Amino acid sequence: MIRFHLKCDHDHEFESWFQSGAAFDKLVNAGMVTCTRCGSAGVTKTIMAPAVSTSSQIMAPKPNEAAIAAIRAEVEKNSDYVGEGFAKEARDMHDGVTPERSIYGQANLQEARKLVDDGVPVVPLPFMPRKKTN
Template sequence: MIRYDLKCTKGHDFDGWFKSAEAFDSLSKAGHVTCTICGVADVEKRIMAPAVRPARSLGEKPKLTEPQNDIQAAMAEMRRKVEENSEYVGLNFAAEARAMHEGTIDERSIYGEAKPDEARALLEDGIPVAPLPFMPKRQAN
């Protein structure tokens, strides 16, 4: 798509979007490009500067993993502490939490994943659990 600043012979300025420069030329030649204000079909392109994004400095890459504000920084710190001080038990979270509560395995700090009905059952049974505000890191092949 290309946007042109246009002007009719009566002096009205407007703009239009076209599939290509050739599309503008063929539509204009056929009389299908008309002024949006007065309807005159005698329209010409005006001189315009192209819209160009500024180039990045050499070597500058977007830093997608860095926190962009204080909230994101606090969340990243929380995640770091949870991962550093707890064991990830994955989808076995509900079973592990229940087994620790019942005393069949030793207590330790864990985090993982549970389906909503599993988490609800743990809470209803008095087992203290809380959702974390982040998803666990996934291993990629």
């Protein structure tokens, strides 16, 4: 995971985590990175200083890791995991084919972009879902 300092075309600054620099580039090019304040998709990276950990900091949990863990716990507690069927399930709920409920899972970039283009409300999660075994 990598954290980038970002800025939208309305001069709002914010930070976000990405799987990699290449993942950031793909998401920005697909219009899937938006300003946390105004929703603008005109987002670019800003200059940032590298974070260097000392040996005593390496073992300490980072505050953002705790926040992501808390988000994960809430999502897993309050949503149904639908795995790779996420795009179909989200579309079926949006179209009224199935009842609405909170879901999470995986969608490839093309599927996610199509959902967004079609007005299906989806958001990327700051973590990869765990595969459920039942």
